[in-house]
Amino acid sequence: MRIDALQYCNYSEKIFRQWREAQLDAVHVTIAYHENFREMVANLEAWNRHFERFPELIFKGTTATDVDLAHASGKTAVFFGFQNPSPIEDDIGLVEIVHQLGVRFMQLTYNNQSLLASGCYEPVDAGISRMGKEVIAEMNRVGLVVDMSHSGDRSTIEAAEISSRPIVVTHANPHEWHPALRNKREEVLRAVFNSGGMIGFSLYPHHLKDKSDCTLDSFCRMVADTAHKYGIEHIGIGSDLCQDQPDSVVEWMRVGRWTKQIDFGEGSKAAPGFPDQPDWFADSRGFNDLAAGLSAVGFSDADVGLVLGDNWHRFFRDNFCAIG
Amino acid sequence: MRIDALQYCNYSEKIFRQWREAQLDAVHVTIAYHENFREMVANLEAWNRHFERFPELIFKGTTATDVDLAHASGKTAVFFGFQNPSPIEDDIGLVEIVHQLGVRFMQLTYNNQSLLASGCYEPVDAGISRMGKEVIAEMNRVGLVVDMSHSGDRSTIEAAEISSRPIVVTHANPHEWHPALRNKREEVLRAVFNSGGMIGFSLYPHHLKDKSDCTLDSFCRMVADTAHKYGIEHIGIGSDLCQDQPDSVVEWMRVGRWTKQIDFGEGSKAAPGFPDQPDWFADSRGFNDLAAGLSAVGFSDADVGLVLGDNWHRFFRDNFCAIG
Numbered sequence: 092m093r094i095d096a097l098q099y100c101n102y103s104e105k106i107f108r109q110w111r112e113a114q115l116d117a118v119h120v121t122i123a124y125h126e127n128f129r130e131m132v133a134n135l136e137a138w139n140r141h142f143e144r145f146p147e148l149i150f151k152g153t154t155a156t157d158v159d160l161a162h163a164s165g166k167t168a169v170f171f172g173f174q175n176p177s178p179i180e181d182d183i184g185l186v187e188i189v190h191q192l193g194v195r196f197m198q199l200t201y202n203n204q205s206l207l208a209s210g211c212y213e214p215v216d217a218g219i220s221r222m223g224k225e226v227i228a229e230m231n232r233v234g235l236v237v238d239m240s241h242s243g244d245r246s247t248i249e250a251a252e253i254s255s256r257p258i259v260v261t262h263a264n265p266h267e268w269h270p271a272l273r274n275k276r277e278e279v280l281r282a283v284f285n286s287g288g289m290i291g292f293s294l295y296p297h298h299l300k301d302k303s304d305c306t307l308d309s310f311c312r313m314v315a316d317t318a319h320k321y322g323i324e325h326i327g328i329g330s331d332l333c334q335d336q337p338d339s340v341v342e343w344m345r346v347g348r349w350t351k352q353i354d355f356g357e358g359s360k361a362a363p364g365f366p367d368q369p370d371w372f373a374d375s376r377g378f379n380d381l382a383a384g385l386s387a388v389g390f391s392d393a394d395v396g397l398v399l400g401d402n403w404h405r406f407f408r409d410n411f412c413a414i415g
Numbered sequence: 416m417r418i419d420a421l422q423y424c425n426y427s428e429k430i431f432r433q434w435r436e437a438q439l440d441a442v443h444v445t446i447a448y449h450e451n452f453r454e455m456v457a458n459l460e461a462w463n464r465h466f467e468r469f470p471e472l473i474f475k476g477t478t479a480t481d482v483d484l485a486h487a488s489g490k491t492a493v494f495f496g497f498q499n500p501s502p503i504e505d506d507i508g509l510v511e512i513v514h515q516l517g518v519r520f521m522q523l524t525y526n527n528q529s530l531l532a533s534g535c536y537e538p539v540d541a542g543i544s545r546m547g548k549e550v551i552a553e554m555n556r557v558g559l560v561v562d563m564s565h566s567g568d569r570s571t572i573e574a575a576e577i578s579s580r581p582i583v584v585t586h587a588n589p590h591e592w593h594p595a596l597r598n599k600r601e602e603v604l605r606a607v608f609n610s611g612g613m614i615g616f617s618l619y620p621h622h623l624k625d626k627s628d629c630t631l632d633s634f635c636r637m638v639a640d641t642a643h644k645y646g647i648e649h650i651g652i653g654s655d656l657c658q659d660q661p662d663s664v665v666e667w668m669r670v671g672r673w674t675k676q677i678d679f680g681e682g683s684k685a686a687p688g689f690p691d692q693p694d695w696f697a698d699s700r701g702f703n704d705l706a707a708g709l710s711a712v713g714f715s716d717a718d719v720g721l722v723l724g725d726n727w728h729r730f731f732r733d734n735f736c737a738i739g
Binding site for chain 2 (some may be wrong): 129131135136137138139165182184185188192193
C-alpha cells in the first residue's frame, strides 16, 4: 500500500492522475485551515463534485478497508482532515458530526493558540485547555485522530498523555535533522510514539535540510536514522505537498482572519510564497523516487512498503472506528 | 415490520420505550421546520446524544437493512427528514451533504412558497421553480426522497412528473374523507402513486374526520377505502405525532421567522395549541390499536403488515440509495 498522510493541493484531474502514477492507494487531504463549520462543509461539497466527476480515479475513504478497495480497483481513496479545530467551533457535538461526514484527522491547533491547545508559534504554551480535554475524549470515542503537527511541544506531550488512543504528527520531520520550528524534538516524538502514534515525514522544503536543495539521499538517510532510533513501525510519509496553489493560499494558511498584518510563517518578507519543491518530489510521483531512494540506503522491500504506506494502513485500521 | 413515516415528538426515554411497546422497527423523525443548515446540524447533534444515551433502544437508520437490524435486535431505527428545504439554504451541494449526514426525506415546501416549489397555504402555486428542478434531480441522484406533504397541488403534481424516482406524502389523508387544506385530492394522490410513491396516513387531529373525536373504525375504513381505490401497495402510516411538545413548538412550526404576526395554520385564535389526540392514538402505542382496528374492518394479517410498515420498508429499500 502507498499512503500520503498529508496533502493540500489545488486538486485537478492532472493531480489525481499523478496519484495513480505514484500508485497512491490513499491520500489524506486537508479540508480546513481557518474555516468555520459551514465553510468547511462547502469544501466537502467541492470534494463531492470531484468524486462525481472522476469516479474512475478517486473516491471518498473513511475506513482502512477503503484503502484495500482502492488498491484492488486502481483508484485512490481520499481521506479528510483539518489542520485546525476551527470547523468544530465551540461545539463539542460537532466532533461526531464531522466524523460522520468522513473527517478522520483533526489538529488541535494550527500555529496559534486555539480553544483546545497551543500552537508551535506561540511564545507560551499552556498545554491542553479544559475544552481540549473534553474534545480529545470525544475524538477518542468516535475515532477522530488527534494530529499535533502544528502544535507546541507541551501541548503535544500533554495530548499524548491525555488521549486514550494514539496521536500523530501527520507532517513534520525530526528537529535534530533540520532545526525548523515545525520539526519535532526527541521528547515530542517519544511522547507521540509512546502513545502508539506515528509521524508522516514532510517533503515541504521549509522542513527539509537544505530546504529546496535537499537531496533524496539526505532525506532517505533521515528516514533510516529515525527508523533505527525509534522503530520503523512509527513512520510514514505526510508530504505536505501544496501543488499548483497560488501564493494567496499560503497567505490564507498563515493569516486566516486572525490578524490584519501579514505573518510570513515559515517564509519571509523576501520569500513570502510557496518554496520550490526538491526536483525529486515535484509532485506525488516522487513516491516512486522515494521507493528507489529508500532501497538505495538499505531498506528491504518490505520496509520500503511499511514506510510508504503499510504503517499508515495499519494505523487507519486501528484508529478510525468508534470504540466498542 | 412496523414503521411510522413521520413523527415530531419531544423525545425522551419514555417515548423511545413507547416505540418499543408499539413494536416500531423504524420511525422517520422531522429534524427541521425552518432551521438553516447549521441549526439543523445542532438538531443532529441532539440526536447523536440520544443515540449515545439509549443504545439499547434506538440507533440511527440510513438504509432498509437498518430496519431489519432493528427488528432483529428489538430496537428502533431512527430516520431523519426535513419538512422544509431550509437546511439546504440556496446551495445544491448541501443535498448530497445532508444525505451523507443520514437525511432521507425532504419536503420541497412547508406551507409557504420556498426556493423550490409552493406550499399548500399559498394563494398561487407556480409549480416547481428553476432551482426546484435542479434539486429534484440531485435528490434523485443521491437517494433523498421528495416529500410533498405540505406542498400545493400543482407543485406536487409537477414534482411527480419531474422526479425520476417515486415521490411521497409522508403524512396526510385523502381530502374526500376529511376536506382539510392539508389532505390530498384524488388527482394529487394519483400523481404521487403513479410515480411509484406512497402516502403515510396521518393521526394529527386536524387531518382526521371529526378531528379529536375521530373513531378508530372511521380511520380504518378510510384506510380500507383508500387501499381499495388506489392499491394497498401505496399506503402506510405517517402519524404526525407531536407528543409532549409545548405549544411554543407548534408556533415555531407555523411561524418560524417568516412573519412578525401569528399564523394559526390549521389551528385558530380560539385554539392555537396542539389539538388533543384521539384516545386510541395518544402515543405510538396506538399502532397496536391500529392493528386491531384494521383487522376489524377486514384486513388480513398480511395486509395489516403492509399498511403498518412493510410497504414503507419496501419503499426505503428502493429509494434511499444512490442511483447506479
